[in-house]
Amino acid sequence: MxxxxxxxxxxxxxxxxxxxxxxxxxxxxxxxxxxxxxxxxxxxxxxxxxxxxxxxxxxxxxxxxxxxxxxxxxxxxxxxxxxxxxxxxxxxxxxxxxxxxxxxxxxxxxxxxxxxxxxxxxxxxxxxxxxxxxxxxxxxxxxxxxxxxxxxxxxxxxxxxxxxxxxxxxxxxxxxxxxxxxxxxxxxxxxxxxxxxxxxxxxxxxxxxxxxxxxxxxxxxxxxxxxxxxxxxxxxxxxxxxxxxxxxxxxxxxxxxxxxLNLNYTVVSKRKLKQLVDEKHVDGWDDPRMPTLSGMRRRGVPPAAIRNFCEMIGVTRSDSVVDLGMLEYAIRDDLDKNAPRAMCVMDPLKVTLTNYPEGEEENLNAPGHPVREDLPARVLPFTRTLYIEREDFREEANKKYKRLVLGKKVRLRNAYVIHADEVVKDANGEIVELRCSVDRDTLGKDPADGVKPKGVIHWVSAEKNVDCEVRLYDRLFSDPAPDAGDKNFLDFVNPDNLEILSGCKAEIGLANAEPEQSYQFERNGYFCRDSKYGTVEKPVFNRTIGLRDSWAKEQDK
Incomplete structure (x- = not known):
């Protein structure tokens, strides 16, 4: 409506x-x-x-x-x-x-x-x-x-x-x-x-x-x-x-x-927010975990999403508690329509394409979303060595696993189909490299052309990428009413409200990311470049929100 x-x-x-x-x-x-x-x-x-x-x-x-x-x-x-x-x-x-x-x-x-x-x-x-x-x-x-x-x-x-x-x-x-x-x-x-x-x-x-x-x-x-x-x-x-x-x-x-506005899983008392800051439970008033507008801005929440949320909840004289999921829906809805797409590998696993010539490089075009004049076209350098997510490979897997399996094929998003030929492990038995072959006749082809890989995964060039840190922010409180009654709200601070990932690899175009610019990291969620930490050479990206509401499901387990 x-x-x-x-x-x-x-x-x-x-x-x-x-x-x-x-x-x-x-x-x-x-x-x-x-x-x-x-x-x-x-x-x-x-x-x-x-x-x-x-x-x-x-x-x-x-x-x-x-x-x-x-x-x-x-x-x-x-x-x-x-x-x-x-x-x-x-x-x-x-x-x-x-x-x-x-x-x-x-x-x-x-x-x-x-x-x-x-x-x-x-x-x-x-x-x-x-x-x-x-x-x-x-x-x-x-x-x-x-x-x-x-x-x-x-x-x-x-x-x-x-x-x-x-x-x-x-x-x-x-x-x-x-x-x-x-x-x-x-x-x-x-x-x-x-x-x-x-x-x-x-x-x-x-x-x-x-x-x-x-x-x-x-x-x-x-x-x-x-x-x-x-x-x-x-x-x-x-x-x-x-x-x-x-x-x-x-x-x-x-x-x-x-x-x-009363929002569950949230504390909005200025006194209690100040206590969180003064006692260093958070990193200042603009910490991305805080319900402050400056914290939400730094986290990558679009102002239009907040305005739309306020429109959604309406204006009445009856007190009620709004589910935080409604705000998250408004954020996700706006970002889905407006956030440019990009790829970022958060737990890199090296892939060597053994049949791709050493020293060769080609630029692949990736479709932009949304289509806007102010957004440059995405150009993805494709090289002999790549990074994929470690969780996107298994040596053995059942038929439900739609990613790369030893001896099977998978498509690299916006690129070629590759085949996992060999696994390289270190002295502790940990996988440190995959040796794969690439089928260069599969660019832009789909299953109707006879190309039927198990699934599609994201990747970045190992030679041309942006080395970055990714901060996975989550809800600050684990209780829907952390300060109700005689509760001490500090007892309900979510211990998993932040996970910091170093050594992440993002596509090269993110070298030009502006602070607080939002992106959809394909398959991973919505992120923005942090305005407080990081450098041009090694930026920090904050997770704004996931692609879907997985948090509530985790709490029900």
């Missing part, structure tokens, strides 16, 4: 009604990540949704960094988020924005609430504040500092701003209702003291607004028409609206919630 014929989801219907009814004249959305880590596959759904809705309805989408917590935010994360959004295929409106751009205005609005008697400075400790807050079934009780005068609150808040208070000594709280059924309305914190520099504002501030206070007002200043969040923010919506209703904001955006 195409996106055009697919039924509209609830957010599309809301926007159509808002435009038709005149509530809004222009659709303006935003993607507001906190720069405290790299984006992951869960963020991709929000990116595609916010930017996609803006595109669909002729509007615009802002990229706004929710940078209200300097303790966890870094410029590295800011730049990585920009790269990931662009890589995914989207462009934000104007310059990237920051909640810190609005700190002066947010401070003035905090003063407005104090002057209206709707905010106060509270000296309860964090532990005392939690005790006063109550529970989901029991109301909270008023802070003993709740009835301070406007003048006292203004003076105390000024002292907070000037750095005259210690961290944790006090906070500015909204004065709403400590008995409210919604616990988010029980006098939430507006400002807290953090005496540390900010990556955008430097040392200007030592008090910082809370997310709940900053979020709606930032939306209002940017004229956001539809503030789209995940379902965990549904209970925060009354507070979002309370601030907008009690402040002189220039607009009143509306918040809507959708179900976040």
């Amino acid at each position: 195409t996106s055009e014929s697919k039924p509209a989801h609830f957010l599309q219907n809301i926007i159509r009604e808002d435009l038709a009814g005149g509530r809004v004249s222009e659709v303006v959305t935003r993607f507001p990540p906190e720069p405290n880590g790299y984006l992951h596959i869960g963020h991709a759904k929000s990116i595609c949704l916010n930017f996609g809705l803006a595109q669909e309805f002729g509007g615009s989408c802002n990229l706004r960094f929710d940078d209200t917590n300097p303790a966890k935010e870094e410029e590295e994360y800011v730049e990585s988020i920009k790269r990931d959004v662009s890589w995914l295929g989207f462009q934000w409106a104007g310059e990237a924005k920051y909640t810190s751009d609005y700190f002066d205005q947010l401070y003035d609005w905090a003063l407005h609430l104090i002057k209206e008697g709707k905010a106060y400075v509270c000296h309860l400790s964090p532990e005392e504040a939690r005790a006063y807050r109550g529970t989901l079934t029991e109301p909270g009780k008023n802070s003993p500092y709740r009835d301070r005068s406007v003048e006292e609150n203004l003076a105390l808040f000024e002292q907070m701003k000037n750095g005259e208070m210690k961290e944790g000594e006090c906070s500015l709280r909204a004065r709403i209702d400590m008995a409210a059924p919604n616990i988010n309305l029980r006098d939430p914190i507006i400002y807290r003291i953090k005496k540390m520099a900010h990556h955008q504002t430097g040392d200007k501030w030592c008090i910082y607004p809370s997310y709940d206070f900053a979020h709606g007002q930032s939306d209002a200043m940017e004229g956001i028409s539809h503030s789209i969040c995940t379902l965990e923010f549904e209970d925060h919506r009354p507070l979002y609206d309370w601030f907008l209703e009690n402040l002189p904001v220039p607009a009143h955006p509306r918040q809507y919630e959708f179900a976040r």
Whole structure:
């Protein structure tokens, strides 16, 4: 089903009604990540949704960094988020924005609430504040500092701003209702003291607004028409609206919630992803085993595959867990259509063609796939010595084995039929070489011409190839819900998530492979050249995904 014929989801219907009814004249959305880590596959759904809705309805989408917590935010994360959004295929409106751009205005609005008697400075400790807050079934009780005068609150808040208070000594709280059924309305914190520099504002501030206070007002200043969040923010919506209703904001955006992307065999908590990085279970945020967008890019996942996956899973308000196999299907489907073909021998076994003249070489043409003007024709040097996969030869085999057997024939892909005549072994009895004969009358001929080899195998010239390393990445976790409940997610790290193969031999055309360029290694899977390791002389190729879903079958054995 195409996106055009697919039924509209609830957010599309809301926007159509808002435009038709005149509530809004222009659709303006935003993607507001906190720069405290790299984006992951869960963020991709929000990116595609916010930017996609803006595109669909002729509007615009802002990229706004929710940078209200300097303790966890870094410029590295800011730049990585920009790269990931662009890589995914989207462009934000104007310059990237920051909640810190609005700190002066947010401070003035905090003063407005104090002057209206709707905010106060509270000296309860964090532990005392939690005790006063109550529970989901029991109301909270008023802070003993709740009835301070406007003048006292203004003076105390000024002292907070000037750095005259210690961290944790006090906070500015909204004065709403400590008995409210919604616990988010029980006098939430507006400002807290953090005496540390900010990556955008430097040392200007030592008090910082809370997310709940900053979020709606930032939306209002940017004229956001539809503030789209995940379902965990549904209970925060009354507070979002309370601030907008009690402040002189220039607009009143509306918040809507959708179900976040939950993917099995995956962890997307930034805290846990950071733990994987800090404890060196993986090689950085862009490790190809990570569910981060930068890791998926380095692994060779096409951005179109991620966009298609987000389209496939749809947009609802019902939480569910998506099977990782659906993402793998989207990746495999895109690569099958778009990845150029190539041959790479991962466990080389030397083949000498005894009846092929020494020193002779010919260039064989291999069909390109897909057929594109920007892809050069494949030329395969054919020489007296070749490499084939060690597993593609057996001295003896039953009729089901469709590869090379001693005394039998096999076709070399895009080349000739060869016959295995002799095996050469070392002192330990290991096969080190095959001596074969080649039938040079079989090029381009098929069984209808009387040529009936057992099967077809891939190969490369032993004299002209690309010496490379191949990294076979697999799923990072072996459990479908590695961090559910009280589980320690580290207990379920798949011990076989990476196998490194050195001494691999790829066809000579891969000497020109660009970093992150994807290929289908015929019969082996989809791979891309690594952007972090390897050299031009000896590149590293990462496995993106297999040709078929063999992983699940292995787990069932």
